[in-house]
Amino acid sequence: MRPRSVMEALRLPPVRFLTSWWPWRSLWYLTTGALFGILAGSVLLGLLLAGAVLSLMIVGLALFLAAALSGIVVARVERRRLRIVEDIRLTDPHRAPERRGLRAWVRTRLSEPATWRELGYTMLMTTALCWLDGMVVGVWTWGVTALVCGPLYIHDSPLSLTLTGSVFGLALGVVLLYPMSAWAAARAAIAQAVLGPRMETEARLTEVSRSRARLVDAFEVERRRIERDLHDGAQQRLLALSMQLGLARLELPPDSPGAEPVARAHDLAKEALAELRELIRGVHPKILADRGLHAALREVADRAPLPVDVDAALPQRLPGGVEACAYFVVVEALANVAKHSGATRARVVASASGGRLTVQVRDDGRGGADPGRGTGLSGLADRVAAAGGTVALASPVGGPTVVHVELPCGS
Template sequence: MRPRSVTEALRLPPARFLRSWWPWRSLVYLLTGGVLGLAVGAVLLGLLVLGVLLSVLVVGLAAFLAAALSGIVVARIERRRVRIVDDVRLTDPHRPPARPGLRGWLFARMGEPATWRELGYTMLMTSALCWLDGMIVAVWAWGVSALVCGPLYIRDSPLSLTLAGSVFGLVLGVVLLYPMSAWAAARAAITQAVLGPRMETDARLTEVARSRARLVDAFEVERRRIERDLHDGAQQRLLALSMQLGLARLELPGSSPAAEPVARAYELAKEALAELRELIRGVHPKILADRGLHAALREVADRAPLPVDVEAALPDRLPAAVEACAYFVVVEALANVAKHSGATRARVVASTAAGRLTVQVRDDGRGGADPARGSGLSGLADRVAAAGGTVALASPAGGPTVVHVELPCGS
């Protein structure tokens, strides 16, 4: 396998390492590091001297400010330069300023810890690292050239001594490529440790993602518990009440004063039972838990106020959280179609491929859907994002509107 960094290249057999470009890339990395460090040091020294001399004027304060922010430029160069010895892309930690203009940019940068971390790295580079880079390159170049070419300048030098010195110089130059490359690897590691992504930030983001997944799972478990309690408790009692009122209505003669109130109570109980069943279906549909996403989507299509075609090429069952998310996405999308699109027909297509569930809802309405107008699309996107999926919306003026959702459905 091709090494992606000089650190990996150093583990190769000597013949492969010496035939590769990594030793020479290390040489270029250290050489440019020394030159860059000396140049930055000279610029910083000039800015500090200018700031001291003109400290009573605004120009002096600007020089001090430029010196403080110089680390931003140096860090940007270093993040690119580190790719000479390591195929890694270090991201820029700076965020876009909240306010436009130079003042907003200055306030944003001066308040970021990354700015001061980059300044510290700049001071370390100009005071120590660049000198070490230059010293190692100079020792390697001087030692090799002195041993290879030195005997040629010694008068009356025997030919055997000349050849021996030249050969020894070449061998020493090859051997010294190892410590030089090792220092280049260490130098790149220092750069990545200081200027790379913060490990604590990555860990915090990972924990946030995991906690969000746990909240989604806990929420889904709670939805199922509520659905069971409503189905097995309140719905059964309301059904029993409706049956008792029906029997009472049959027993009462039509001329009885209680006949009309009992009949009205019976109708109200039936309406409450129908509303409760609709509520249970909205909390967590029983057909989804019992028969899976395919059957649940067909039931949603049957209950929709407009014709809906369903095409679903799905396995028998998917993970419960994925099925629930996809189901409610379709329910919300079809509700938006009925309320806002003016469509006469809709289509739902669901399929799985490469460990992902793809759901697409299309209508022939007027288009122009905008999540910012509170049409429910933003909530739909939040639900999908919590499940680790993505949402794409296409809704040009005049239609059609297409909602494309992808959800990871691996085990």
């Protein structure tokens, strides 16, 4: 079986190992590591010195910030270099910023643990690892070159001494390929330990979060399609049926045998139409799609069984998934207020700023809400988490109960 790393190649029989490309890949890996480490260390030292000199100016702070983020570039290069001695591809663990622009990118990177691990690896590489790489490469090249070519510079050296030195130098070079490749394997293991497993896990978690967001978006699109089909199809036909039954009811004399069945059918059609409208509103309210979150919240407040004040500062439309999540959060929260809190009044406050939508539902009830008692708060939290938001609940005994939700909504 073909080895997938220099560590596996070291376990091969000597002939197979020495005639493969792995020793020379190890030499190239260590050589580039030494050169890149020295270059990265020089750039990092230059940034720190320049930042210290200009520390009283904004430029100095920017240089310090660049030094702190330099590990991202170094780690990206190191992941690519690792392919020289490892048939492995490490993914980038950094998540995409929620908004565009340099400020959002910097804020996101500074908040990620991966950034600081990469900076730590950069410091280790520039202060120790690259110099060890250079020493190993230097010992191998100097030892082989000195023994092979050294006798040529000795005047009047016998031919036998020259040939013996050259043969011994070549043999030593072959033998030293083993410790050199072993150090390359150890060096790659260090890089993979810092930049690898945890970052692979973070990358998988990042991909899970992204796939969950895609599923939420797809589910929201499907709900809107179902709402549109019900509204434009079944509801319109049921409305036409109700009108036809109403007309037939008017045409029949009150004492005719068919008057009572037609009247009953008309009432049932009206009840089914009302239930269908309520179902459509639960799937995806048309007012939310047509007029936005502000108008939809006011409609929810009007339909609530208790007085609800709405204070929504939303100057523009938000992404459809965000509006739908916020809408159903408010619907669920007000349903809990009506069923469990004993409140006489509630208040809904919504505002959007800094790329985040904040929604707060407050009531004057008795408090003591517990998500573990199946009051719908767990499902509410799951819905918000799927949209990348957070939920905070404050419900002391005696009230009030406050549900605070924040959702990312872009710039």
